[in-house]
Amino acid sequence: MNTINILWVDDEIDLLKPHIIFLEQKQYKVTTCQSGTEAIDIIDDTSFDIVFLDENMPGLTGLETLHEIKERRANLPVVMITKSEEEYIMEEAIGNKIADYLIKPVNPNQILLSLKKNLDHSRLISEKTTSNYQQEFRKIAMDMSMVNTFEEWSDLYQKLVYWELQLEDIEDVGMTEILESQKNEANVQFGKFIEKNYPGWFEPNVDAPTMSHNLFRDKVVPELSKEQPTLLIVIDNLRYDQWKAFEPIVNNYYKKESESPFYSILPTATQYARNAIFSGLMPLDMEKLHPNLWKNDTDEGGKNMHEYEFLQAQLKRLGLQNLKTEYHKITNLRAGKKLADNFKSLKDNDLSVIVYNFVDMLSHSKTEMDVVKELASNDKAYRSLTVSWFKNSPLLEMIQQAQNLGFKLILTTDHGTINVKNPSKVIGDRDTSLNLRYKTGRSLTYEDREVLVAKNPKSIHLPALTMSSSFIFAKSDYFLAYPNNYNHYVGYYKNTYQHGGVSLEEMIIPFVVMNPKN
Incomplete structure (x- = not known):
């Protein structure tokens, strides 16, 4: 083990001789000095692993010395030792990023624990x-x-x-x-x-999980009230692990009332799962009841252009048409900043809905952009990138404002995403859908064990494009690849984040209810 070098600064250092002998017996090397000025000179010339610093010294005080040390060695851990329990001293020391705070008289085991905590942590x-x-x-x-x-x-x-x-x-x-x-x-x-x-x-009287199409009715509606405004945030394409990674940031402003993951419907794709949340219907029923709003895979135009109309129809069906409701979809930074700037205007709504598309854009741009592919090369990096975005996003600013305005916060998503690693060969006609994790079309040829097959889409409440259309969903971390130009295609999409298929990451997703901290 490398020797740990300690600098101990105290104007009564001679009284600490027993502590120093104790540490030296534990194989620590201890350098001592009796003033802040001396400590700064020594730090300029010598490298230390940690500093024990007395707060109450003549000349430069402990706090002044701490400031000087941090100016020179920002990452050097400093443990403040003081006789005083005055709150302002603690706050000042903590504000200067001390590693620990000990009250005199200290015993050798306290010192040892602080060393373990900071150096062996x-x-x-x-x-x-x-x-x-x-x-x-x-x-x-x-x-x-x-x-x-x-x-x-x-x-x-x-x-x-x-x-x-x-x-x-x-x-x-x-x-x-x-x-x-x-x-x-x-x-x-x-x-x-x-x-x-x-x-x-989908059978009657069967024990089934909460899914996309009954999420709003079963989970959101019971939380709504005229007494407290509710903010429903749907972060597109958010995995459960990504939520857990940035949950501590949200916890600074909100306390969790409940967390109950739910299941995305198949395909775990935005046009199916998110439309199901807002309509309260499965895709087959959306096609029947709202043919003017629903679009199939092969139809021209955006597939999620009518979420607010779907939501209004669901509220009416549930007898909640008198709720004052507002809907915003954020697809770029400029729109996010604009809504954050005008967030106070939402305070008179009973329900404000924000669909935030960032994570979806990130996962798709990862496929397209080499730099993002490098930044999010695995799940750990993908989580880290999500947290970095969230910390600096207008969405966090909105959550802070929502806390101040007393909003109940509901945070959820439409589906997750998975890092695909293994190609699975599939053949279809020119009308076959293009998604890498599911396909719908006629005469599909595929590897049986690598996909879940729905030969009759209506059995899982999906619309069929033709009488002979079927759906296939990639399992695990497979992605569906055509034989044409196979090697180029596989090299391009391997180790990218995709959704639409069957995996824990795509299907089991967060639903969290939180109340503002006072």
Whole structure:
């Protein structure tokens, strides 16, 4: 182990001799000095791992010394030690990004704990996390072999996401690879579960999960009231792990009332899943009841142009047409800033709906732009990119304003997305749809084990383009590729984020209800 170099600054340093001997016996190297001025000179010439700094010294005070140290060595951890418990001193020290704060008299074990916390923190966390996941690995594997209900799959997926986030920052690449293989196996089993159970979820009196088409009625409507305005934010294409990654930011402004993941319908694509949320209908029923609003894959024009009309029709059907409702779709930064600037105008609505398309644009631009492909090369990077965007987005500004105005916040999505790695050959006619994770058309030829097939689309409440049209949905991390120009096509789309198919990442997605913190 490399020797840890400590600088201890205290005008009564001689009284601390027992502490210093204790640390030296633990193989730490301790340099001492008796003033802030001396400390700054030493730091200019010598590299240290951590500084213990007395707050109450003649000449330069501890706080003044702290400021000077941070000017020179911004990342050097400084532990402030003081006799005073005055709040302003603590706040000033914390504001200057101290690593720890100890009140005199300190004992040697307090000092040792502070060292462990600040210098061995990453290693200790890494070792403990790895150990805990190793113990959990076998339990997850056993659960996976027995899981047989949609609730159990939702719980298992949340558990996998939890461990994915826990293992994210540890140094043991082997553990991350083991978890990745466990996720892959889970998706294989999940595909079989969906293939067997999905059609039955539309039968009457069957135990089925909340899905896109009944989400608004079952989950949103019970939260609406005339006493408190509600802000419903639908972030397009948001995976459950991405939500968990930026949840701590939202928690600064809102406290969580409930979190209940729900299931996206198939295809897990915007025109199907998001229209289903706003209409409260499956696509087959949208086509029948609203032929002027619904567009099939092969129809010209935008497929999500009528969400507000769908929502109005659903509210009327539910007897809620008197709710004062407003809808905004944000597809670029300029529109986001404009809405943030005018956000106060929403405060008199009972329900304000914001569809935020950023994550969808990111995932598609990843396919098109090499720079984004580099930035989001795996799930960890994809989460990080999402968090960076969210921290600097007009959406966060809107959430801050919503808190100040007392809005209830409901945050959800239409479907998730998956990093596709394996091509699956498919052949179709020229009218076959173009999505990489699902196809609809006539005379489709495909690899049976790699796709879920709906030969009769009406059995899963999807419209059929012709009498002989069927749907296929890619399972796990497959993407559908034509034999023509196969190698170029595969190289272009491999390791990109796509949606439309059957995977835990695409189908099990967040629905969160939050109330503003005072």
